[in-house]
Amino acid sequence: MTVVRSLLLFALAALTEIGGAWLVWQGWREHRGLWWVAAGVLMLGAYGFVATFQPDPNFGRVLAAYGGVFVAGSLAWGMVVDGYRPDRSDVVGAVICLLGVAVVMYGPRG
Template structure:
């Protein structure tokens, strides 16, 4: 469930933010904001589905997933292929997200 929640949340957040980008930067009509705001609300809800004891840790781990999703959006939707530095950075972020989310937690943590 965690992977689904993170991936779906990333898509919802990027789509919602892109609606605002399109309205303000690409001269799309203001009605683009309605689905954008709904998408951002869905994003927030989806992060509550992650099985974690603390919201901050959930959000921190989500950051790595978001970065990868944003680069996939860049490539698939905007038509700009990520370069090797994008890929290396994204892999480092995913590694950090995995450590945050799945690292062992003891009484002293």
């Protein structure tokens, strides 16, 4: 159950961080306005809180592992929201990152 909870928290963290960054991008770079930027800033703040609910007590480990989730999640976001088509190297890189997440977060501890 702990691994499932952790994976769900990583998914929620990805939605809040990537979604927040996308809103800031849309508000500023695509000239949609400061309300988009403000919403993005709030979502990015929410991301910081989501990470604190991870069962592992080590900040460095959680954030390092989340880096891999962020890579894969960003590519997925781009596909769903912006119509981005990843190439083979994108997919292979994302899989490698997710394997790293599994090792860092859920590998045996000595």
